Every structure is written in C-alpha cells, then in structure tokens.
C-alpha cells in the first residue's frame with residue numbers, strides 16, 4: 001500500500017487522469033474519422049487540441065506541486081474507449097454511429113468531469129492553489145465539451161425529425 005495520505009491520493013489521482021488524457025489523444029482522432037456529421041468531427045478535432053493542452057497543464061500542475069507522477073494506466077478510460085471502439089467496429093458509418101459516438105464521448109467527458117472535480121477538491125484541501133486553478137481551467141473545457149455534444153445531439157434529433 002503506497003497510498004496513505006491525502007497527498008498520496010492526489011498524486012495517484014493526477015497520475016490516473018494523466019493516463020486517461022494520453023489515451024484520449026489516441027482515441028479522439030479515431031472518433032473524428034468515424035464521424036459523418038461535420039460538426040461532430042470538428043468537435044472531436046477541437047477537443048483533441050484541448051486534450052493536448054490539458055496534458056501540458058498537468059505537467060504544470062506537477063511542477064507547481066513539486067511531485068512526481070506514477071506510471072499507471074487509467075483502466076476506467078481504457079474501458080470507455082474500448083466500448084466506443086466496439087461501436088465503431090459494429091455500426092456502419094452514418095447518423096446511427098454518430099449518435100453512438102456522441103454517447104460514448106459524453107461518458108468520457110462525465111468521467112473526466114468527476115475526476116477533475118475530485119482532484120480540485122483534493123488540491124484545495126492540500127492548499128495547492130496554483131494546481132487548483134490550473135485544473136479548474138481543464139474542468140471548464142470538459143464541461144464545455146459535454147455541453148457542445150449535448151447540443152449536437154439535439155440538433156441531430158431535430159434534423160432527423162425533419163427528415164433531413
């Protein structure tokens with residue numbers, strides 16, 4: 001057992017989300033390629049760029065907190081990505097796959113929102129104010145992405161109802 005203190009938990013949680021973000025940089029291009037809807041494709045491309053920035057931001061957090069990340073794999077993200085990949089393999093490209101991709105991406109965003117929310121609470125408890133501010137910027141991006149995906153889903157439903 002190497003996790004004993006809140007600081008240990010902070011390092012563990014930050015290492016976990018670091019792995020999750022790294023995995024997403026490989027998954028988002030695949031999701032973009034699988035999308036038919038241009039808005040959805042561009043949302044994935046934009047979020048890929050943001051995700052690269054989020055990884056750099058974690059590097060800044062590591063420096064601000066004077067810690068070292070653990071080498072670990074976020075198995076939760078691995079599972080979410082795997083489910084998305086399964087749908088890409090099983091569903092023909094088009095509106096149905098787009099809907100499945102939106103749902104898969106929103107599951108990822110909700111996981112990230114929960115992870116960053118808990119991390120921010122931990123940094124506040126530990127008095128890591130710089131880290132808290134940096135992580136809050138990322139949390140804002142995750143929430144905005146989730147909202148963008150909800151909007152895309154609504155627009156899609158409206159267009160399909162009109163028979164477009």
Ligand SMILES: [Fe+2]
Nearest residue numbers: 021051054112
């Ligand atoms: Fe992210």
Ligand SMILES: [Fe+2]
Nearest residue numbers: 109112142145
């Ligand atoms: Fe995200």
